Structure formats: C-alpha cells, structure tokens
Amino acid sequence: MPSSTEVVAQHSLQHHFANMEQQRESSTLGMWLFLVTEIMFFGGLFASYLVYRLLHPGAFEFGSEHMEFWLGTINTVILLCSSLTVALSVHAAQLGRNKIVAILLIITVLMGLGFLCIKGVEYHNHWVEGSFPGHWWHMDTSTLRGDDVSAAQLFFFIYFVMTGLHALHVFIGMVLLSFIAYFALKGHYTAEYHNPVHVSGLYWHFVDLVWIFLYPLLYLIAHKHA
Amino acid sequence: MATTAATVERENYLNAGYGLKSWLLTTDHKRIAILYLISITFMFFIGGFFATMIRLELLTPAGDLMTSDTYNKMFSMHGIVMVFFFLIPSIPAVLGNFLIPMMIGAKDLAFPRINLLSWYIYTVSAGMMIYVILNGGVDTGWTFYPPFSTTYSNTNVVIAGLAVFVNGFSSILTGLNFIVTLHRMRAPGLSWTRLPLFCWSHYATSVIQVLGTPVLAITLALVALERLFHIGIFDPKVGGDPVLFQHLFWFYSHPAVYIMILPSMAVMSEVITCFSRKRIFGYNFVALASIGIAVLGFLVWAHHMFVAGISVYAALVFSILSYFVAVPSAIKVFNWTATMYKGRIYLHTPMLYAFGFIGLFTMGGMTGLFLAALGIDVHVTDTYFVVAHFHFIMVGGAVMAYLSGIHFWWPKITGRMYPEAWGRIAAGLVFAGFNLTFLPQFVLGYVGMPRRYHAYAPEFQVLNVLSTAGASILALGYLLPLIYLLWSLRYGEIAGNNPWQAAGLEWTTASPPPTYNFEETPVVTWEAYNYDELPQEVPVAQ
Amino acid sequence: MALMVLTAFLSTINLGDWSTVVALAIAAAKALLVLLFFMHLRYESYKITAVVLFAGIFWMSILFVLSLTDYLTRGVTGAPGH
Numbered sequence: 117m118p119s120s121t122e123v124v125a126q127h128s129l130q131h132h133f134a135n136m137e138q139q140r141e142s143s144t145l146g147m148w149l150f151l152v153t154e155i156m157f158f159g160g161l162f163a164s165y166l167v168y169r170l171l172h173p174g175a176f177e178f179g180s181e182h183m184e185f186w187l188g189t190i191n192t193v194i195l196l197c198s199s200l201t202v203a204l205s206v207h208a209a210q211l212g213r214n215k216i217v218a219i220l221l222i223i224t225v226l227m228g229l230g231f232l233c234i235k236g237v238e239y240h241n242h243w244v245e246g247s248f249p250g251h252w253w254h255m256d257t258s259t260l261r262g263d264d265v266s267a268a269q270l271f272f273f274i275y276f277v278m279t280g281l282h283a284l285h286v287f288i289g290m291v292l293l294s295f296i297a298y299f300a301l302k303g304h305y306t307a308e309y310h311n312p313v314h315v316s317g318l319y320w321h322f323v324d325l326v327w328i329f330l331y332p333l334l335y336l337i338a339h340k341h342a
Numbered sequence: 343m344a345t346t347a348a349t350v351e352r353e354n355y356l357n358a359g360y361g362l363k364s365w366l367l368t369t370d371h372k373r374i375a376i377l378y379l380i381s382i383t384f385m386f387f388i389g390g391f392f393a394t395m396i397r398l399e400l401l402t403p404a405g406d407l408m409t410s411d412t413y414n415k416m417f418s419m420h421g422i423v424m425v426f427f428f429l430i431p432s433i434p435a436v437l438g439n440f441l442i443p444m445m446i447g448a449k450d451l452a453f454p455r456i457n458l459l460s461w462y463i464y465t466v467s468a469g470m471m472i473y474v475i476l477n478g479g480v481d482t483g484w485t486f487y488p489p490f491s492t493t494y495s496n497t498n499v500v501i502a503g504l505a506v507f508v509n510g511f512s513s514i515l516t517g518l519n520f521i522v523t524l525h526r527m528r529a530p531g532l533s534w535t536r537l538p539l540f541c542w543s544h545y546a547t548s549v550i551q552v553l554g555t556p557v558l559a560i561t562l563a564l565v566a567l568e569r570l571f572h573i574g575i576f577d578p579k580v581g582g583d584p585v586l587f588q589h590l591f592w593f594y595s596h597p598a599v600y601i602m603i604l605p606s607m608a609v610m611s612e613v614i615t616c617f618s619r620k621r622i623f624g625y626n627f628v629a630l631a632s633i634g635i636a637v638l639g640f641l642v643w644a645h646h647m648f649v650a651g652i653s654v655y656a657a658l659v660f661s662i663l664s665y666f667v668a669v670p671s672a673i674k675v676f677n678w679t680a681t682m683y684k685g686r687i688y689l690h691t692p693m694l695y696a697f698g699f700i701g702l703f704t705m706g707g708m709t710g711l712f713l714a715a716l717g718i719d720v721h722v723t724d725t726y727f728v729v730a731h732f733h734f735i736m737v738g739g740a741v742m743a744y745l746s747g748i749h750f751w752w753p754k755i756t757g758r759m760y761p762e763a764w765g766r767i768a769a770g771l772v773f774a775g776f777n778l779t780f781l782p783q784f785v786l787g788y789v790g791m792p793r794r795y796h797a798y799a800p801e802f803q804v805l806n807v808l809s810t811a812g813a814s815i816l817a818l819g820y821l822l823p824l825i826y827l828l829w830s831l832r833y834g835e836i837a838g839n840n841p842w843q844a845a846g847l848e849w850t851t852a853s854p855p856p857t858y859n860f861e862e863t864p865v866v867t868w869e870a871y872n873y874d875e876l877p878q879e880v881p882v883a884q
Numbered sequence: 885m886a887l888m889v890l891t892a893f894l895s896t897i898n899l900g901d902w903s904t905v906v907a908l909a910i911a912a913a914k915a916l917l918v919l920l921f922f923m924h925l926r927y928e929s930y931k932i933t934a935v936v937l938f939a940g941i942f943w944m945s946i947l948f949v950l951s952l953t954d955y956l957t958r959g960v961t962g963a964p965g966h
Contacts, residue, residue, distance in 0.1 A: 132454060142526045145521075148937060156940065159557065159943075159947055160557045160560035160564075160947070163589075163948055168582075196914075250572050263581055267580060270574070270581050314924075328911050328914045328918070549939075586951075589954065640946055653958045656954035660950075
C-alpha cells in the first residue's frame with residue numbers, strides 16, 4: 117500500500133515497476149499470498165479444534181449449547197452484509213466514484229464495529245457464566261461425565277482463542293478500511309488507480325470467510341437450537 | 343591490477359548515499375542484503391558461542407563445567423539462534439535478496455519497503471532473543487515441547503517463543519516478496535525455463551516459508567497463552583494432548599529444514615555450472631525437484647515423532663512418505679555430478695565448498711533414510727546419531743553452501759576479490775574440522791549416547807574429545823573468512839564485472855552494481871547456463 | 885446477493901446427526917460465493933491467483949488429514965501405547 121505522500125501524486129507508479137499493470141498485479145498477488153498465510157495461521161487453530169472435537173465430542177456439544185445462537189447468527193449476517201458493502205465499494209472505485217467508496221467503507225467499518233460490540237456482549241455473558249478457562253473457570257458441568265468434565269474447558273479455550281484472533285483481524289480490517297475511506301474522501305482513487313481499495317477489500321472478505329467457518333463449528337454443534 | 347587508491351568512482355549502490363539514515367531507510371534490495379549479512383553473521387557467532395560451551399562441557403564424561411540446567415540452556419539457545427536467526431534467513435535474505443532482482447533483470451524486488459520491514463522485524467526478534475540470552479536464557483530445547491515449556495520450565499519461554507514468532511514474520515514477508523517478484527518482474531524474454539535454477543530453488547523455499555511459518559507462529563502463541571494463563575490446551579489434565587503440539591510444531595519445522603537446504607542447493611546449481619564450464623545436466627529435472635522437495639517436505643513431519651506416542655499406522659504412513667522425499671534431493675545430487683562429468687573443473691574456493699557440500703549432504707541425507715526406518719529410529723532417536731545427521735545437512739550442507747555463495751558472489755557484491763589462497767585454506771579447515779567434529783557423533787549415537795545430556799558414560803569420552811577437537815578446527819575455519827573477507831574490502835584486488843566468466847544476468851552489470859541494477863532492462867533471448875557461448879577459461883585470481 | 889443472507893438462515897435448520905456435514909457444506913458454498921463474486925476470483929485474468937488460493941486450502945487440509953492418520957487410528961492395534 118502506498119504511503120500518503122505517494123498517493124498525493126497523480127500518477128502513483130512506483131519506480132521499480134515497469135508500468136501500472138505490473139504494480140497492480142503485483143500488489144494483488146501479494147495480498148492473496150498474505151491471505152494464504154492467514155489461512156495457515158488460522159489453520160493451526162482449526163486443526164486443534166478438529167483433533168479435540170474428535171477426542172471429546174461430548175464436551176464440544178456441551179460448549180456449543182452454551183453459545184448464544186442468535187447473537188452468533190446476527191453477527192454472521194452482519195459480516196456477510198459488510199462483505200457486500202465492501203464489494204460494492206470496489207465496484208464504485210472502478211468507476212472512480214470516490215465519495216461512494218468512502219460512504220460504503222464507512223458503513224462497512226460501522227458494521228465491523230457492530231460485530232465487535234455483539235462479540236463483547238457475548239464475552240461478557242460468558243464471563244458471568246464462568247466459562248473463561250483456567251483460573252476463572254466456574255461453569256456448571258454437572259450434565260457431563262468423565263473426561264468431558266475437564267475437556268469442556270478445552271472447547272472454551274479454543275472458542276476464545278479463535279474468536280479473539282478473529283476479532284483482532286476484524287479490528288485490523290476496520291483500521292485498514294478507515295484509511296482507505298480517508299484517502300477516498302481526499303479523492304485519491306481513479307478508475308485507473310484504485311487497487312488499494314481492491315486489495316483491502318480482499319482482506320475484509322477473508323475476515324468474513326473465517327467467520328463463515330467459525331460460525332457452524334462453534335455455534336451449530338448441538339442439535340437443539342433456542 | 344591490484345589497487346588501493348580509488349580512481350574516479352562510478353556510482354554504485356554502495357556509494358549512492360552515505361550516512362546511517364541512507365542505510366537504515368534504504369529500500370535498495372542490495373543494501374538490505376548487506377544489512378542482513380551483518381545481522382546474521384553476528385547471530386552466527388552467538389550461536390557458535392553456545393556450541394563452544396556445549397563441546398567444552400562434553401570433553402569430560404562428568405557434568406563438571408556447568409549444571410544440567412545450564413547445559414539445557416546452552417543447547418537450547420544454540421539451536422534457536424542457529425536455526426531461526428542464522429540458517430533460515432541466511433542464503434535467502436543475503437544472497438536471494440541481492441541476486442534475485444538482478445538475475446531476472448529487474449530494478450528491485452516487488453515490494454522494496456516490505457523487504458526493509460522484513461529486516462527490521464528480524465532485528466527486533468534478534469533483540470528479543472538477545473534479551474532472553476542475557477536474562478537467563480531458555481532451556482526447553484529449540485523444540486519448545488510441552489508440558490515442560492508450558493508448565494515446568496522456569497526460564498524465559500514466553501519471550502523466547504515470541505522472539506521466534508516475530509522472526510517468523512520476517513521469513514514470511516521475504517518469501518512473499520520473492521514469489522511475487524518471480525511471477526511478475528521477470529525481464530522480457532525471461533521465461534520460467536530460462537531462469538537460473540537459483541531462482542527456482544528460492545521460489546520453492548518461498549512457498550514453504552509462506553505456507554509453513556504461520557503454523558509455527560500460532561503454535562508458539564498457544565504455548566505462550568498456556569503458560570501465561572495456565573490454560574491447558576496441551577495439558578492432559580483437561581483433556582489436552584502434548585502430542586498435538588508436536589504435530590503442529592513439526593508441521594512447520596520439518597519443512598523448515600527444506601527452507602534451510604533449498605537455498606543451498608540454489609547456490610550449488612550456480613557454482614557447479616560455473617566451475618565446470620558446463621550447462622546444468624537435466625535443467626527441468628532440477629527445477630521440478632526443487633518444487634518436489636517443497637511439496638513432499640510437508641508430508642513427512644511426524645517422522646520426528648515416531649516414539650512420541652502417535653499411532654503405529656500414522657508412523658507407517660510417515661515413514662513411507664519420508665522415503666519419497668529423499669528422491670528429489672538425490673536427483674539433484676545426480677544432476678550436479680553429471681554436470682561435472684566431462685566439464686572443465688576449476689578448484690576455486692566456491693567449488694571446494696561445493697565438493698564438500700555434495701559429499702556431506704549426501705551422507706547426511708542417507709543417514710536420514712536410516713532414521714526414516716521405524717526399527718532403526720526407535721534405536722537411535724534422541725541419540726547423537728540424529729545430532730550428527732542434521733549437522734551433516736545443516737553444517738556440512740547449508741553452511742558450506744552459504745560460504746560457497748558468499749565467496750562466489752563476493753566480487754559482485756563488493757567489487758573486490760577475496761584472497762584465493764586463504765579461501766582455499768579456510769575451506770580445507772572447515773571440511774576437516776567438520777568431519778572430525780561430526781563423524782564420531784554417528785558412532786556415539788549408534789552405541790547409545792543420548793543427546794541433550796551434559797554427562798555421559800566414560801567409554802564415550804574418546805569420541806567426544808575427537809569431536810571437540812574437530813569443533814576447534816571448525817571454529818578456526820569460520821573465523822578465517824570473517825577476517826580475510828573484511829580485509830578484502832579495503833585491500834582486495836578490484837574485481838571486474840565478471841571475474842568468473844559466469845553465466846547469468848547479474849554478471850552483466852558492474853561490480854558493485856549501480857543502484858538500479860541495469861542501465862536498460864535486458865531482453866533475454868538465450869537459455870540459462872549458456873557456457874558454450876562463454877570463454878572456457880576462468881581467470882585465476884592472483 | 886440476497887442469496888448470501890439466505891444461506892445464513894439455512895444453516896440454522898436442525899438436521900440431526902448430519903448437521904455438521906451439512907453446516908460445513910453450506911459454509912463452503914457461502915465461502916465459494918464470496919470468493920468468486922466478492923473477491924472477483926471469477927474475473928481474475930491470472931490463473932496464478934486461483935492456484936495460490938487452492939494451494940492454501942490444500943495445505944491446510946494436509947495438516948488436517950495427516951494429523952488424523954494419528955488421531956483416528958489410536959488404540960486400534962490394542963498394543964499398549966498405540
């Protein structure tokens with residue numbers, strides 16, 4: 117992503133690139149590669165989830181029953197809609213309509229904020245319920261038997277680490293999109309030069325993708341819903 | 343043509359701006375390579391210090407030089423520093439950074455500022471590691487196994503883990519940069535099949551860096567979380583599994599060894615062709631073998647865990663896969679050897695190191711096959727057999743290739759020749775010292791001396807003394823280049839554009855190259871390793 | 885685009901023992917739609933982007949599958965420790 121001083125120049129071709137197309141294709145490929153590293157980063161956590169769910173299915177079902185189904189579902193819808201607004205903003209950027217880009221991105225950021233707030237409410241409820249693992253654990257596990265009693269903590273540990281890491285990425289995405297919105301307001305993007313919008317959008321979509329998989333794995337294990 | 347007085351100095355990347363700021367804020371890939379060279383050399387000698395401590399303790403069977411706890415710290419920090427702060431960055435960050443844009447006719451890497459960021463991240467992580475060293479060290483081994491690392495160790499596990507975590511991002515960003523550069527920045531006419539094999543190997547390395555390192559990062563983060571918040575992700579008491587850590591850890595750390603060896607192979611392909619004055623034998627096979635190593639290397643990690651408690655069926659699967667991964671490496675060795683056949687061989691320093699590499703890497707690789715056999719592994723795992731095996735590959739292979747590359751491209755990087763006689767002496771010392779150090783260790787391991795122990799049975803002493811003696815020769819062999827390479831910066835013979843008459847775009851520029859590498863973007867119409875079109879004579883220096 | 889929001893609701897249906905598989909299938913479908921349309925994977929002129937993405941997913945599955953060779957076969961032989 118170019119620095120603000122470089123964006124000020126009308127033509128933002130960096131000196132080591134032969135032409136804008138090479139620059140654009142490079143930054144796009146670079147972002148996709150970065151997203152692949154993120155896939156592997158979360159992948160380690162998904163692998164841990166896979167293994168422990170295999171070993172302790174009862175504990176995982178118990179944990180999932182204590183998830184707040186409706187809050188999770190609303191969050192899923194929020195993120196999907198925010199992906200939509202981001203996609204629309206990239207489309208607007210292709211048409212050189214900076215104001216629309218900025219507005220759509222600001223809406224996206226607000227949706228991200230909404231997501232985080234709901235997550236905060238969930239975490240608060242978990243805290244009250246006693247499901248923070250380790251020192252703070254005081255959940256009622258009387259319905260569980262054997263290994264599952266202690267393994268319930270495992271579910272919550274994985275839950276907090278995965279959603280916490282995801283929330284961190286949502287926050288980073290919000291900061292990133294805010295910068296892009298700011299530059300858009302300053303009128304820096306044109307139909308020829310708008311790849312930063314595209315590339316930042318890719319990041320946000322990735323954040324959405326992770327949640328698309330987290331949601332069923334964490335919230336939908338139990339057979340009964342509220 | 344030796345001269346110490348500078349005549350009219352042409353603009354090059356070294357004199358294009360003086361002062362600390364011009365170096366610390368540079369985006370020139372060549373300057374960043376020099377920054378890396380300084381950092382990793384520093385870390386290499388720190389790792390070497392710990393190695394010295396280890397070998398000194400092991401001179402006598404009793405644990406008399408230090409306590410067992412202190413010894414644990416010695417081998418842990420030797421491993422962490424050497425693996426993460428020397429071997430993994432070494433060739434890619436120094437030679438890869440410097441040469442890849444030049445080899446493809448580009449002005450710089452795809453993301454020069456990210457390249458600089460990579461170096462800063464590396465430096466920060468190295469600073470964290472130095473803090474750990476000064477603050478009492480870490481004793482978990484470079485492998486950080488729980489439950490010791492999460493529960494029972496009393497040392498700086500979290501900070502050491504975080505240092506490696508941060509270091510990983512340096513590796514990831516370098517790999518990302520190389521992949522995009524090789525895809526998008528090749529000069530006109532430079533198709534994939536005309537690329538030097540140096541680039542193919544670095545591409546394969548970068549793929550591993552990008553795909554594997556994040557898993558290490560999250561794994562170490564989990565260890566830190568477990569240690570800080572006493573939450574048992576790997577704790578059997580709450581249903582966790584310490585072996586899960588090992589799966590996640592080795593998923594990265596086995597491919598990591600290919601991150602360390604592939605760039606070495608990259609150097610070999612360039613050096614051997616130049617000093618045999620011949621095109622590489624079987625270009626396509628060598629290129630594909632690099633990719634093959636990268637892919638297959640991800641499928642074998644649990645061969646580090648045969649006795650850790652994995653199921654016997656998993657062990658069988660990983661054992662078979664481990665045999666497969668040896669094949670592409672062997673293909674490369676055959677092809678390098680075939681390249682030399684009927685070639686015109688020159689015995690300059692880089693080539694001496696290359697000979698050492700081929701022999702020692704092959705021995706290290708073959709002993710790896712012994713380890714892949716379940717029956718043998720049960721006997722020799724966690725003994726000095728394994729220690730010897732990986733040092734043959736890492737030191738006899740990777741470090742020798744690194745030195746080979748440094749010497750080969752030294753004239754390009756600095757504009758000066760190193761003193762050839764001293765180069766050859768040092769290469770000989772390294773080879774002799776290395777063999778004396780590590781050959782006895784194969785025997786030691788086979789007769790049962792465990793690794794990571796500071797005391798051992800008295801009957802092992804003779805071999806240990808031989809090993810330590812070898813280590814002292816090896817140390818001398820490493821100190822010599824440090825001295826004469828630095829000496830050559832001021833007093834070395836001025837090198838021309840292409841002192842070795844080597845093939846490759848990097849040799850068509852001045853030595854040292856100008857900041858933007860090429861006056862005009864080259865248009866490539868020739869195949870790689872066009873030695874039939876180049877002079878058969880390699881000018882003999884001095 | 886409305887399809888996207890619809891699939892979110894689809895995933896809430898209770899389907900008994902297969903619910904995990906179905907839920908993940910729906911998640912995969914959602915993901916594919918996001919990738920192809922929102923992330924413009926369908927319109928990318930360079931094949932390498934799709935290759936890169938596929939590699940990431942494939943590699944993550946290597947981690948899953950080969951780890952499972954251990955976890956799914958523990959205790960199968962009946963020998964102690966295996």
